[in-house]
Amino acid sequence: VEEEEASPPEEEQSSLDSFRSRMEQRLEAARFRYINERLYSTTSGEAKRMFQQDPRAFWVYHKGYTAQVQRWPANPVDAIIAYIKKKPVSLVVADFGCGDGKIARSVKNKVHSFDLAATSELVTVCDMANVPLADGSVDIAVFCLSLMGTNLVDFLTEACRVLKTGGVLKIAEVASRxxxxxxxxxxxxxxxxxxxxxxxxxxxxxSFEFVKTENAPKNRKKLELQLKPCVYKRR
Incomplete structure (x- = not known):
């Protein structure tokens, strides 16, 4: 009769589970840093393809980003939400790089939420340089911690296109960038x-507030805009 293999003592099993959990967290944190680095060093089109080919990558990034946000003394999206709440509910908002769609979930205004992948049904998946909105259809455009990639001029030109003349552009970014x-x-x-x-x-x-005064120039080849990557340290 074969003897049943003895299970490890409860304390030993708990220690193994704890070690495995720590290793998984480290791997996930390392992957988050890798994805974050990629997002800053590629175009938005390339980043969108990356998430299409590997949908789990967006969830790893989103989870890691959320963990970082929780360490901050404040989240600038809350200030933008407070700003919108003081405006008429008839104003239309476009949230470029919306993440979990917090703005759309927090205000009564019509909010078009765009990102490279969707965390909820509120989010429209698209390239920030080419959003599915008509010219001059938006009153407020928002970039909250979302100016990532090597084609920032394309993002902001697209925001200019969809904004009405006199419309507001709100930008919040990490100071060190x-x-x-x-x-x-x-x-x-x-x-x-x-x-x-x-x-x-x-x-x-x-944080910055701009007003659209005119359409963006057709020839933008001479315009350059770069912000330093936001690098998260190993913990």
Whole structure:
């Protein structure tokens, strides 16, 4: 009669489970950092293809990003939500790089939520440089921690296209990504926007508000816009 293989003692099993869990967390964290690096070093079209080919990659990124957000003293999306809530509910909003669609879930306005992959039915999957909206159909365009990739001028040109003249562009980004704020705002001016307010005193995030004054120029080859990647350290 074969003897049944003895199970490891309960304490030993618990230790093994704990070790396995730690290893899985480390692997997931490493994958998050790799995906994050890719998003900053490729075009939005390439990033969209990456998530189409590997849908789980977006969930790994989203989970890792959410964990990072929870460590921050504040989330700039909350300030943008508060801003929209003070405006008429008739205003239409476009949220470029919406993540989990928090803005759409928090306000009564019509919100078009766009991202490279969908975390809910509220999100329309698309390239931020080519969103399915008509020209001049939006009152407020938002980029909250979503200016990632090597074709930022394309994103902002698309925001200009869908905004009505006089429409508002709200941008919030990690402060450490900016080498020269003046260069950043100058490029936006050349894309058809006028800076109306900015907050660069916050140690974590910079925020900007622009108004669309004209359509973006057809020839944008000479326009460059780069922000430093946001690199998350190993923990």
């Amino acid at each position: 900016f080498d020269n704020v003046r260069d950043f705002t100058s490029t936006l001016t050349r894309l058809g926007f006028k800076l109306t307010s900015k907050d660069t005193e916050n140690s974590h995030f910079y």
